[in-house]
Amino acid sequence: MAKTPLYQTWSWKRSLPEPFDTEEPVSTTIYSRYCMTPTKKSTLHSASLSAILAYMEMDTSVTPGSTSESAFGTQGEKLISEYQSRTGEIHAVVFNKTNRKFTAGRFDIADPSSNAKVYSIKDSGNTGTALFFTLIPLAMEDDEFKEQYDALATCKDAGYPDMEKADEAAYVLCDNLYRRIENADSLGNDGIKISIPNTGNVQQLTPLNLNKGTYSPTSVLFGNFRIFKPGAKAAASVSIDKNHFCGQYSFSNRVFSQKEQLLIPKLEDWYIIPPEADSICKHAKMTTSGTQPMRNFLLRGPAGTGKTEAAKAIAAGLGLPYLFYTCSANTEIFDLLGQMLPDTEGTALAESGELPSLMDIQMDPPSAYYKLTGQYEDSITEEEVYDKLIEIIGLQAKQSEDGKPQGGQHFRYVETPLIQAIRNGYVLEIQEPTVIANPGVLVGLNGLLDRCASVVLPTGETVKRHPDTVIIVTTNINYAGCRDLNQSIISRMNLVIDMDAPDTDTLVSRVVNITGCTDTSTVVEMAKTVQEINEHCRETMINDGSCGVRELISWVQSYMVCGSVLESADYTVLSSASSDPENRAEIYSTCLEGKFAA
Structure with a gap:
C-alpha cells in the first residue's frame, strides 16, 4: 500500500x-x-x-x-x-x-x-x-x-x-x-x-x-502568474506600527472613564499585529455609517495561532475596552447572562445555606429543588431549578418592599463580562464556545447577535445592545471536546476568518522578542521542529496533546535556563505533544534525534 x-x-x-x-x-x-x-x-x-x-x-x-x-x-x-x-x-x-x-x-x-x-x-x-x-x-x-x-x-x-x-x-x-x-x-x-x-x-x-x-x-x-500576485512579500511579515495602529480605527467619540481606559489593551513591544486584526478593524470602522455595521466576527484555528491576542489587538485598534468570557462544557445560558450570588455584605445569614447555591444546582438539581420546594424530582433540570430560585428571590424582594420581615439567605445579581460589554459598548471575546456540551446555549444568544438586539436578565431588566459593541468569537478546531458551531451562530458572523499558524520568520521573531533569546539560529531550528512535530502528530493520529507557539516559547525559555535543547524538550514540547511514553519516544526519534547536539 x-x-x-x-x-x-x-x-x-x-x-x-x-x-x-x-x-x-x-x-x-x-x-x-x-x-x-x-x-x-x-x-x-x-x-x-x-x-x-x-x-x-x-x-x-x-x-x-x-x-x-x-x-x-x-x-x-x-x-x-x-x-x-x-x-x-x-x-x-x-x-x-x-x-x-x-x-x-x-x-x-x-x-x-x-x-x-x-x-x-x-x-x-x-x-x-x-x-x-x-x-x-x-x-x-x-x-x-x-x-x-x-x-x-x-x-x-x-x-x-x-x-x-x-x-x-x-x-x-x-x-x-x-x-x-x-x-x-x-x-x-x-x-x-x-x-x-x-x-x-x-x-x-x-x-x-x-x-x-x-x-x-x-x-x-x-512564466507569468495569474492566481498568485508576484513581487509582494507575505503580509504576515509586514510590520504594522503599534503606536499608529492603536486607536486608528476608532468609530466612536465617547469619553471613557479612568476605569474603562484601563480596559483598553496596550500592545506589547514583542507583539506583531496580524493582518486579520487590521482587516477586522477596517471592516468595523468603514461600515459604521451604514445601515448594518459589521460588529460580529469569528476567528478559528489551532491553538497558539494568536486568536486571543488578535482579539485584544482589535480592541486596541478600535480604541475600545476589552472583556472576555471563557466557556466550558458546563456553561449554561444563565452563566452567560449573570449570576445570583449570596450577598455577604451586612448580613450573617449569607452563610446559612438556606437557599441552594449555583454550584448546588449544577451538581445536583433534584436536591437543590428539594431544598427550595420540599419536593424531590429526579427529572428536574438545572434551568427549571434556576427559574424556581429566581422566583423565590423575587418573592423575598417583594416581601422586603412590603416591609414584611424576611429571613434566610440574601442574593444579589452580578453581571457577566458579556452583559457589561453589551450594555456599555465594549469589545467582548467569547472564547471556546465549541466546548459547551449543550448546543442550544449559544443559540439562545442569537438575539444579541442581531441588530437592535436585547436580552432579558434574571432580574427582569431588559438590556439593549450598545451600537458600539463588538463581539469576537474565538475557537479551536478539530480538538478533543470541540463540537461544530451551530449554523445559526455562523450565519450571524459578519466575517469568518481562519487563523493560520504564523510562518517561520514571524514565529521566530515573536518568540525571540518574548523570551529575549539571542541564539536566533537555534530558535529557527526549534521552530521548524515544532512544525514537524505537529505534522507528525497529524499523520500518526496522535491527538492527546498540543504542540504550538506556547510550547515553543516554553521550550526556548527552558533552553535558556539549562543550555540543552534536547533536555529542555523533554518537559516542554514532548510532554505537551502526548502523555503516552511510546508516542513521545516516536516523536523524539522522528523529529528531534540527530538534529540537535545532546
Whole structure:
C-alpha cells in the first residue's frame, strides 16, 4: 500500500503521456540508484512523468522562448507553482519545505479571480500532477535526477529520435522520484518528505490568504502568474506600527472613564499585529455609517495561532475596552447572562445555606429543588431549578418592599463580562464556545447577535445592545471536546476568518522578542521542529496533546535556563505533544534525534 495518495494503485494504471503512451511501462533492467529491493524494476508513472514533461515545456533553459501557460516561483522556504491542466483549469500549488505540506486550489482559466475549488487526489478527481510539478526543483537537487532530466530534455528538444534513450531517462526519473518520496524517512537528506492527508484532500487556498499576499512569490523563475500576485512579500511579515495602529480605527467619540481606559489593551513591544486584526478593524470602522455595521466576527484555528491576542489587538485598534468570557462544557445560558450570588455584605445569614447555591444546582438539581420546594424530582433540570430560585428571590424582594420581615439567605445579581460589554459598548471575546456540551446555549444568544438586539436578565431588566459593541468569537478546531458551531451562530458572523499558524520568520521573531533569546539560529531550528512535530502528530493520529507557539516559547525559555535543547524538550514540547511514553519516544526519534547536539 502506498505511503502517500500520490502513488495509489489507480495512479499506476492511467495512460502515459505522449510519446511514452505506446511504450512498455515496466523495466527490470533500468532503475534508479534508490532501488534497494531484491527484485529490481522501475515503472513509468503517468502523473509524475506528465509533470516532468510540463516542467520542461516551461523551463526556458530547455525550451527557449517558451509559451507555456504554467509558472513557477519561490518565497523563502515555499515552492509556488501554477500548472495548467489538461482539463482546462489552473492548478495553483504551494509546497512548504519546512512543514512539508501542500496548499492548493483549482481555478477556471476563464475566471482566474474566482474562488478556489478543492484539489483532491483520487481516481475520479485530480491525478496529483500539479503536486509533482511543484516538487521538480526539489527533485533536481539530486545528481541522478538532474542528469536524467537533462538527458530526457535533449531527447525532447530533438523530437525524440532515439526512444530507447528517452525511455531509459524516463524510467530512472519516475523510479528516482517514486522511491525518494515513498522511502523518504530512510533516505535522510536524499529523501523528499511530503505530507498529504490520507483522504487525498489537499489544504485549500483561501481568498483571504491570496488577497493579503501570503503566498506571493518573491522570486519568479518561469512564466507569468495569474492566481498568485508576484513581487509582494507575505503580509504576515509586514510590520504594522503599534503606536499608529492603536486607536486608528476608532468609530466612536465617547469619553471613557479612568476605569474603562484601563480596559483598553496596550500592545506589547514583542507583539506583531496580524493582518486579520487590521482587516477586522477596517471592516468595523468603514461600515459604521451604514445601515448594518459589521460588529460580529469569528476567528478559528489551532491553538497558539494568536486568536486571543488578535482579539485584544482589535480592541486596541478600535480604541475600545476589552472583556472576555471563557466557556466550558458546563456553561449554561444563565452563566452567560449573570449570576445570583449570596450577598455577604451586612448580613450573617449569607452563610446559612438556606437557599441552594449555583454550584448546588449544577451538581445536583433534584436536591437543590428539594431544598427550595420540599419536593424531590429526579427529572428536574438545572434551568427549571434556576427559574424556581429566581422566583423565590423575587418573592423575598417583594416581601422586603412590603416591609414584611424576611429571613434566610440574601442574593444579589452580578453581571457577566458579556452583559457589561453589551450594555456599555465594549469589545467582548467569547472564547471556546465549541466546548459547551449543550448546543442550544449559544443559540439562545442569537438575539444579541442581531441588530437592535436585547436580552432579558434574571432580574427582569431588559438590556439593549450598545451600537458600539463588538463581539469576537474565538475557537479551536478539530480538538478533543470541540463540537461544530451551530449554523445559526455562523450565519450571524459578519466575517469568518481562519487563523493560520504564523510562518517561520514571524514565529521566530515573536518568540525571540518574548523570551529575549539571542541564539536566533537555534530558535529557527526549534521552530521548524515544532512544525514537524505537529505534522507528525497529524499523520500518526496522535491527538492527546498540543504542540504550538506556547510550547515553543516554553521550550526556548527552558533552553535558556539549562543550555540543552534536547533536555529542555523533554518537559516542554514532548510532554505537551502526548502523555503516552511510546508516542513521545516516536516523536523524539522522528523529529528531534540527530538534529540537535545532546
